[in-house]
Amino acid sequence: MENTILAVAFFTMYAIVDIETTGSYASGNGITEIAIMLHDGQQVTGQFQSLVNPHQHIPRYITALTGITNEMVEAAPSFADIAEQVYQLLDGRVFVAHSVNFDYPFVKGQLSKCGYELQVKKLCTVRLSRKLAPGFPSYSLGNLCHSLGIPLEDRHRAAGDAAATARLFSYLLQRDEEKFILKSLQRNSKETILPPHVPKEQFDQLPYTPGVYYFHDDKGKVIYVGKARNIRYRVNSHFSNNSQSRQKQNFLRHTHQISYQPCATELMAQILESTEIKKRWPIYNYSQKRQEQLYGIFAYEDRNGYQRLIIEKNKARLEAVHTFHYLTEGHTLLRRLIQEYRLCPKLCFIQTSNDRCVGLEDGYCDGACEHEEDAYTYNERVRAAMRSVQERPSFVIVEEGRQPQEQSCILVWKGEFVAMGYIASDIQISDIDQLRDMLTPYKENLFIRNLVHSYADKYPQRVRKF
Incomplete structure (x- = not known):
C-alpha cells in the first residue's frame, strides 16, 4: 500500500508558481511578473516566466521590494496575452506556492477575466514546511531556504522565488514519509485553505456551537473578533470562499492563532462580540469601531406654549427623551407615539410641508397646529407619550x-x-x-x-x- 501511495505521489503533476503584484489583494491589484515551474514529483520538468503589464501604476514601495518598475513592464505582454499558455500549464496540475492563498486568487482571478476558469487543487509550502520541517524560527521563503541551505537567487522576483520554492518542494517530498502531502490533497483536508501559520489542530478544536472567535497575530494580539451561530462553520467560511478581498488576504497573512469562547445562544455571542470589540479595538474590525452616530427624541416648548418633539443627533448638554441607533428607528417610534397619543405630525416635525395637517385629515390631530386645541390639553398628551418611552423596565x-x-x-x-x-x-x-x-x-x-x-x-x- 505504501509503495502505491509513493507511486501516486511521483505521478502527480505539480505547477509551482510565484508572482509579483502591484499590491496585497487580488480584487484591486494586478500581476507584474509570473513564473511557473512544472514538477513531476521528483524534479522540475519545465518552466515558464514573463513580466506582465498590469495596466496600473506600480507603487514605489513595491518597486523597492521587487525591483520591477513601471518602465520595465511598459512593453511587457498583458496577462490576456499569456492567459491561454498559463492556463494550459496549470490545468490538471496541483497549484503549489509559498503562501498559496496569496498567489492563487491573483492567477485565478486574472484567468477568469480572460475566460478561463481554473479549478485545481492547491498546496502551500509554508504549511507543508511547518509540518515536515518543524522547529524553525521563521517560515518566510528567504529565512527557510537559508536555514535549510537551499539556494535562493534573485529574491522577490518571480523566477528566483519559484525556483527556490521548487527546490524546497523537492526537499519536502523526500521527507514526507507519512504521505502528509497526499493527505493534504484529500477533499476533506483543511490544509490548503487555512492561514499558513495556523496549526490545523486549532481549527479541529473549534466547536459547532454559538460563540465568539478570535484571530491572533504572531505576538498573540487579537486582530479580529467575530461572532457565530456555529463557530467551526463561520471560521471555515472566512478561508474556504473564493474571495479576492483585502480582508481575506489580511486574515491569511497575519493570523497565527485562533481561539474562541463558546456561548449558549447567538444573542449572547452578539453581546460578547460587541463588548470585546470595544475593549480590544482589533485592527481588522471596522463596523463597531466607528463612533456611534446616536440620535434622540428631544422636547422643547415653542413660543405659543406647545410642547414639540423633534429627532436630532444627541447633544452633550441636552437630555433626550429616548435615544436610538438608527434614524429610521426614531421615525418609526415617533410615528407610533403620534398615533397612540393623538399628537400633531406638524408639531413633531414628521410633516414639514405647508400643506394641511395630515393628522387633521385622518382625525388623530385635534388642531394644536392651528391653535384649535389649547396648549395645556395638548401638552398633557405629549408628557404621557414621553413617560411611555422613558419607563425603563427591569x-x-x-x-x-x-x-x-x-x-x-x-x-x-x-x-x-x-x-x-x-x-x-x-x-x-x-x-x-x-x-x-x-x-x-x-x-x-x-x-x-x-x-x-x-x-x-x-x-x-x-x-x-x-
Whole structure:
C-alpha cells in the first residue's frame, strides 16, 4: 500500500508558481511578473516566466521590494496575452506556492477575466514546511531556504522565488514519509485553505456551537473578533470562499492563532462580540469601531406654549427623551407615539410641508397646529407619550445553557443591560440582586441595548420581568 501511495505521489503533476503584484489583494491589484515551474514529483520538468503589464501604476514601495518598475513592464505582454499558455500549464496540475492563498486568487482571478476558469487543487509550502520541517524560527521563503541551505537567487522576483520554492518542494517530498502531502490533497483536508501559520489542530478544536472567535497575530494580539451561530462553520467560511478581498488576504497573512469562547445562544455571542470589540479595538474590525452616530427624541416648548418633539443627533448638554441607533428607528417610534397619543405630525416635525395637517385629515390631530386645541390639553398628551418611552423596565432573558444542567441569563436593570452568564437550571429566579451577583457584569453600549430590547420584544415568552 505504501509503495502505491509513493507511486501516486511521483505521478502527480505539480505547477509551482510565484508572482509579483502591484499590491496585497487580488480584487484591486494586478500581476507584474509570473513564473511557473512544472514538477513531476521528483524534479522540475519545465518552466515558464514573463513580466506582465498590469495596466496600473506600480507603487514605489513595491518597486523597492521587487525591483520591477513601471518602465520595465511598459512593453511587457498583458496577462490576456499569456492567459491561454498559463492556463494550459496549470490545468490538471496541483497549484503549489509559498503562501498559496496569496498567489492563487491573483492567477485565478486574472484567468477568469480572460475566460478561463481554473479549478485545481492547491498546496502551500509554508504549511507543508511547518509540518515536515518543524522547529524553525521563521517560515518566510528567504529565512527557510537559508536555514535549510537551499539556494535562493534573485529574491522577490518571480523566477528566483519559484525556483527556490521548487527546490524546497523537492526537499519536502523526500521527507514526507507519512504521505502528509497526499493527505493534504484529500477533499476533506483543511490544509490548503487555512492561514499558513495556523496549526490545523486549532481549527479541529473549534466547536459547532454559538460563540465568539478570535484571530491572533504572531505576538498573540487579537486582530479580529467575530461572532457565530456555529463557530467551526463561520471560521471555515472566512478561508474556504473564493474571495479576492483585502480582508481575506489580511486574515491569511497575519493570523497565527485562533481561539474562541463558546456561548449558549447567538444573542449572547452578539453581546460578547460587541463588548470585546470595544475593549480590544482589533485592527481588522471596522463596523463597531466607528463612533456611534446616536440620535434622540428631544422636547422643547415653542413660543405659543406647545410642547414639540423633534429627532436630532444627541447633544452633550441636552437630555433626550429616548435615544436610538438608527434614524429610521426614531421615525418609526415617533410615528407610533403620534398615533397612540393623538399628537400633531406638524408639531413633531414628521410633516414639514405647508400643506394641511395630515393628522387633521385622518382625525388623530385635534388642531394644536392651528391653535384649535389649547396648549395645556395638548401638552398633557405629549408628557404621557414621553413617560411611555422613558419607563425603563427591569427583566431577564432566560434561555438554554451550554449544557443541560444550566440556563443562560441576560440581565437588564432599569432599561440598561448590566450582566449575563450562566446559573444552575434548578435555581428559581426571583431576587434580582442575588441574580446580579451570580452573573458576569458587562459594560453596555447603544448597540447592545437596542439588540437586547429588540430581542425581548420579539421573544416575550423568554422574558421574566421584575
